[in-house]
Amino acid sequence: MTKTHDSAASESDVFERADVVADAVNVVTLREELEHWLRHRFELDSLRLNDVVLAVNEALANVAEFAYRHCDQTxxxxxxxxxxxxxxxxxxxxxxxxSWRDSSEREPRRTRGRGIPLMEALSDEVGIDAGAQGTTVCMRFGNISLSASRNGDEVATA
Structure with missing residues (x-):
């Protein structure tokens, strides 16, 4: 299922993709689609845009690399x-x-593990809810303005 929607009647504007295969190729596609939506929907300078995209990319990359590594299927x-x-x-x-990384798993060299601190540095707020059914990373970015050219009644498509 893939969906994106915009609604002038709604108090919120939504970009959504669901049930996407969690692999490196799709991480790139999702990142590009989100960046396109952000560029055309909001007034973001290049630094703020890059911060949002990089933070989201870190969360997506973590899913592709770690979430299903102990599973037989994608x-x-x-x-x-x-x-x-x-x-x-x-x-x-x-x-x-x-599944979340087992706390007993340790990498021999500490060259990894910068994704969560990076997400925390780039966003205004980060919450991570990890459980038996999966993990949700929630990032909030404040002081975001709609683009002056957007009147909110156009439908965003991928």
Whole structure:
């Protein structure tokens, strides 16, 4: 299932992709689709745009690399970006249905593990809910403005 929608009647603007195969190729595609939506929907300078895209890319890359590594089959990822006009907050969630890294697993060299601190540095707020049914990363970005050229009644398509 893939869906994106915009609605002038709604108080929020939404970008959504669901049940996407969690692999490196699709991470690139999702990142590009989200970046396109952000560029055409919001007034973001290049630094802020890059911060949002990089933070989301980290969450997506973690899913592709880690969430399903102990599974025999390919897993999926969902991404949802929702803009609340009343608060000017963009909330982006990335959800997988795999498993969180076992705390007993340690990499021999500490060359990894920078993704979560990077997401925390790039967003205004990060929440991670990891459980038996998967993991959801929720990032919030404040002070986001709709593009002056957008009147909210166009439908975004991929």
């Amino acid at each position: 897993g999926t990822v969902d991404i949802r970006a929702e803009y609340e006009r009343a608060t000017s907050i963009l909330t982006i969630t990335v959800t997988d249905y795999g």
